[in-house]
Amino acid sequence: MRVPDRLVAAGGYVxxxxxxxxxxxxxxxxxxxxxxxxxxxxxxxVLAATRAGRPATPEQIEAVRVELGLDDPAPVxxxxxLAHASTGDFGLxxxxxxxxxxxxxxxxxxxxxxVAGSATVALVVGLAVGVAxxxxxxxxxxxxxxxxxxxxxxxxxxxxxxxxxxxxxxxxHLVPTSGMAGPRTWLMPMAVLGLPAAxxxxxxxxxxxxxxLDRPYVRAAQARGSRPLxxxxxxxxxxxxxxxxxxxxxxxxxxxxxxxxxxxxFGWPGLGAYFVQAAGARDVPAxxxxxxxxxxxxxxxNRCADVLHGLIDPRAxxxxx
Amino acid sequence: xxxxxxxxxxxASIMMVSACTVDAGAAGASSTVLRIGLxxxxxxxxxxxxxxxxxxxxxIYEPLVTYAEGGKLEPGLAQSWTxxxxxKQVTFDLRDGVAFSDGTPLDSAAVKWNFDRWVGNxxxxxxxxxxIISAVDTPDADTVRLTLSEPYEPLLQELSIVRxxxxxxxxxxxxxxxxxxxxxxxxxxxxxxxxxxxxLARNDAYWGTKPKLEKLEFKVIPDSQARIDALGNGELDLxxxxxxxxxxxxxxxxxxxxxxxxxxxxxxDVSVILGFNAKGPAGDxxxxxxxxxxxxxxxxxxxxxxxxxxxxxRVFPPGVPxxxxxxxxxxxxxxxxxxxxAAGYTPSGDAxxxxxxxxxxxxxxxxxxxxxxxxxxxxxxxxAASLKEVGITVEIAPVDSxxxxxxxxxxxxxxxxxxxxxxxxxxxGSIVSLFTSGARAPLWATPATEDxxxxxxxxxxxxxxxxxxxxxxxxxxADAGFVPLVYRPRLWAVRDAVKGxxxxxxxxxLELTGVTVE
Numbered sequence: 001m002r003v004p005d006r007l008v009a010a011g012g013y014v015x016x017x018x019x020x021x022x023x024x025x026x027x028x029x030x031x032x033x034x035x036x037x038x039x040x041x042x043x044x045x046v047l048a049a050t051r052a053g054r055p056a057t058p059e060q061i062e063a064v065r066v067e068l069g070l071d072d073p074a075p076v077x078x079x080x081x082l083a084h085a086s087t088g089d090f091g092l093x094x095x096x097x098x099x100x101x102x103x104x105x106x107x108x109x110x111x112x113x114x115v116a117g118s119a120t121v122a123l124v125v126g127l128a129v130g131v132a133x134x135x136x137x138x139x140x141x142x143x144x145x146x147x148x149x150x151x152x153x154x155x156x157x158x159x160x161x162x163x164x165x166x167x168x169x170x171x172x173h174l175v176p177t178s179g180m181a182g183p184r185t186w187l188m189p190m191a192v193l194g195l196p197a198a199x200x201x202x203x204x205x206x207x208x209x210x211x212x213l214d215r216p217y218v219r220a221a222q223a224r225g226s227r228p229l230x231x232x233x234x235x236x237x238x239x240x241x242x243x244x245x246x247x248x249x250x251x252x253x254x255x256x257x258x259x260x261x262x263x264x265x266f267g268w269p270g271l272g273a274y275f276v277q278a279a280g281a282r283d284v285p286a287x288x289x290x291x292x293x294x295x296x297x298x299x300x301x302n303r304c305a306d307v308l309h310g311l312i313d314p315r316a317x318x319x320x321x
Numbered sequence: 322x323x324x325x326x327x328x329x330x331x332x333a334s335i336m337m338v339s340a341c342t343v344d345a346g347a348a349g350a351s352s353t354v355l356r357i358g359l360x361x362x363x364x365x366x367x368x369x370x371x372x373x374x375x376x377x378x379x380x381i382y383e384p385l386v387t388y389a390e391g392g393k394l395e396p397g398l399a400q401s402w403t404x405x406x407x408x409k410q411v412t413f414d415l416r417d418g419v420a421f422s423d424g425t426p427l428d429s430a431a432v433k434w435n436f437d438r439w440v441g442n443x444x445x446x447x448x449x450x451x452x453i454i455s456a457v458d459t460p461d462a463d464t465v466r467l468t469l470s471e472p473y474e475p476l477l478q479e480l481s482i483v484r485x486x487x488x489x490x491x492x493x494x495x496x497x498x499x500x501x502x503x504x505x506x507x508x509x510x511x512x513x514x515x516x517x518x519x520x521l522a523r524n525d526a527y528w529g530t531k532p533k534l535e536k537l538e539f540k541v542i543p544d545s546q547a548r549i550d551a552l553g554n555g556e557l558d559l560x561x562x563x564x565x566x567x568x569x570x571x572x573x574x575x576x577x578x579x580x581x582x583x584x585x586x587x588x589x590d591v592s593v594i595l596g597f598n599a600k601g602p603a604g605d606x607x608x609x610x611x612x613x614x615x616x617x618x619x620x621x622x623x624x625x626x627x628x629x630x631x632x633x634x635r636v637f638p639p640g641v642p643x644x645x646x647x648x649x650x651x652x653x654x655x656x657x658x659x660x661x662x663a664a665g666y667t668p669s670g671d672a673x674x675x676x677x678x679x680x681x682x683x684x685x686x687x688x689x690x691x692x693x694x695x696x697x698x699x700x701x702x703x704x705a706a707s708l709k710e711v712g713i714t715v716e717i718a719p720v721d722s723x724x725x726x727x728x729x730x731x732x733x734x735x736x737x738x739x740x741x742x743x744x745x746x747x748x749x750g751s752i753v754s755l756f757t758s759g760a761r762a763p764l765w766a767t768p769a770t771e772d773x774x775x776x777x778x779x780x781x782x783x784x785x786x787x788x789x790x791x792x793x794x795x796x797x798x799a800d801a802g803f804v805p806l807v808y809r810p811r812l813w814a815v816r817d818a819v820k821g822x823x824x825x826x827x828x829x830x831l832e833l834t835g836v837t838v839e
Contacts, residue, residue, distance in 0.1 A: 096372050
């Protein structure tokens with residue numbers, strides 16, 4: 001039986017992509033391991049001190065080192081970790097002595113919800129403001145949108161967070177200052193993460209859409225008497241999809257990074273907060289798992305953007321196969 | 322419809338998050354619930370593990386011996402004890418009619434089961450009692466007898482700490498000894514525990530005075546400013562303490578503007594101390610002496626503690642047992658200059674030179690403050706400014722906090738910070754780590770200090786012990802081996818609606834029996 005060419009091509013594409021992804025993740029795990037070694041700070045010392053609730057003696061630290069197998073040479077430790085990780089066993093957290101896999105899975109749920117909500121904010125606000133920026137005539141409103149986008153993109157996440165807490169929670173009493181308990185508590189963290197991404201996205205949408213709307217086929221559509229909204233949706237946006245989607249894919253990656261700050265300020269027990277705790281304790285198994293999941297998410301988001309681009313724009317499909 | 326498909330996981334995830342969370346009302350305090358800030362997740366609420374928050378464990382589990390104000394040891398689950406055999410045998414008479422919250426009676430078998438989980442176990446070498454107890458006997462159901470391999474006076478105080486000496490119900494572990502659920506004899510029981518917080522319910526079968534409140538809600542808010550905001554907004558009732566929800570002096574100051582929040586300070590239990598590395602320029606006693614004379618600790622306290630703390634005059638603050646008498650520490654920059662002149666450090670521009678070498682000290686500090694602690698950068702800058710006045714150049718070397726303790730242990734400094742451990746561990750807990758060369762990063766260790774540490778630890782009478790401690794402090798002061806800087810303030814903040822709260826004797830306690838919320 002002959003397998004259709006298209007399926008073979010798709011199979012090859014998936015295989016190549018999977019190999020690429022595994023390669024990148026492997027490189028990341030080596031990098032994480034090496035960085036923790038280079039960063040100094042002895043996990044056995046940190047752990048011994050945590051156990052005692054105070055600084056530990058050299059013998060206690062040595063005992064912890066032996067107990068955890070941290071006295072083996074670094075390459076041995078890495079390969080041992082890799083052998084376990086390849087079977088899905090990410091080991092015990094040095095800090096909490098509990099399996100890393102379920103801990104990361106719990107936190108991934110929280111972070112995924114946060115990122116998904118923030119991405120929604122980014123897409124809705126970014127597209128709306130971007131389209132407005134493209135179709136509005138040059139004037140004060142368009143300028144204001146552009147400056148607004150520049151502002152939310154430029155302020156650091158922690159500052160935007162405190163600003164929102166100050167106004168929305170402490171002045172107006174619209175929402176609680178922190179926590180993860182229902183939609184009212186989602187507003188601020190999702191806005192803090194989503195708005196800067198929306199700012200970037202809106203600029204890309206505005207510029208690429210304006211370019212697309214200058215094309216001859218748009219003038220032809222106008223001549224046919226199509227309505228402006230339908231022109232934007234059917235002729236403009238799909239043709240501007242490439243740059244918009246790659247910015248969106250990359251933006252989700254940046255969202256993942258910013259969760260580190262936002263989860264701490266708003267008290268969300270997510271992966272970002274977990275990563276910070278693990279880094280402070282030089283908790284290599286926990287760090288590895290967190291980095292791999294975040295890195296995997298970043299790669300996946302970008303790959304989804306590519307595939308979506310292919311679905312929307314046939315030219316991209318042809319060029320990639 | 323197919324166009325919407327990519328959005329489906331997104332919508333599903335939002336619904337998932339909403340399903341997982343409960344919408345808690347923001348304001349509107351109930352009179353039976355106290356809402357408390359928590360700076361980090363509670364950890365495993367197993368008294369024999371290492372991650373549980375001290376105050377939560379304290380609320381659930383009780384010790385045989387209780388640490389009271391000023392280091393007084395009072396009966397806990399043991400109503401009395403006797404010391405025999407020249408200090409090598411301690412016999413506890415257990416309180417009658419006490420049961421764990423699952424109904425298991427607190428008898429000598431339960432105590433022995435608990436002690437067997439840590440006595441002689443190498444994981445617990447951080448407190449000496451775990452290694453020095455050679456036998457745990459149960460002559461009858463009411464009596465527990467500990468035999469020690471040598472007399473050890475601090476034993477009783479060590480039995481008042483939190484981990485691992487508090488008592489867990491033997492029924493809450495599997496046959497193989499694995500921890501199952503948190504069950505103790507204390508005034509509170511665990512109702513729920515998650516990554517966002519812990520809810521404790523009153524133990525209505527508690528043997529002692531039952532708390533007036535029905536519930537304690539601990540909310541995890543890792544960011545310190547966010548906790549201040551939550552308190553100010555009426556979402557929390559209580560924050561503070563080293564291990565609960567630490568407050569910095571700057572944050573405390575910002576709270577004084579709020580009409581409905583009261584700021585409370587407890588007697589300090591930790592001194593922040595400047596220490597020297599004897600290998601290097603600070604090996605010269607004249608240099609250490611000059612540093613001690615030049616650092617204006619009163620100005621430091623005023624600038625950094627904003628009136629919430631005092632300049633330090635002792636290794637341990639006055640509230641710690643056997644902290645001795647105030648050391649004669651006088652700030653006198655002219656005297657510092659004279660000391661350096663006499664030792665041959667001649668002024669040269671802003672600095673001083675001896676034998677062609679500039680007098681410069683490397684000051685190792687953590688790059689970021691630990692949660693709720695004084696900012697080491699601000700402290701270092703203030704000290705460097707004081708020392709510059711007398712011609713000592715200071716090169717500030719900030720390193721990541723995990724690496725800081727390693728570098729300090731390796732002696733990669735001329736001057737750096739040291740602290741005691743605080744109640745209930747001090748003074749016996751700290752003198753070993755501060756004044757013996759076997760410690761990982763001692764503050765000042767000489768044969769003389771080591772000898773005095775031994776004398777203090779193994780003194781057989783309280784008077785001999787006090788004398789040995791005082792001799793130890795005097796010996797270090799005579800070497801100019803350290804500069805006590807400030808007493809670290811113990812800050813708590815509470816909403817005015819909360820009545821009857823007093824700062825607990827130690828930062829590992831949480832005493833809420835008489836507390837009510839209006």
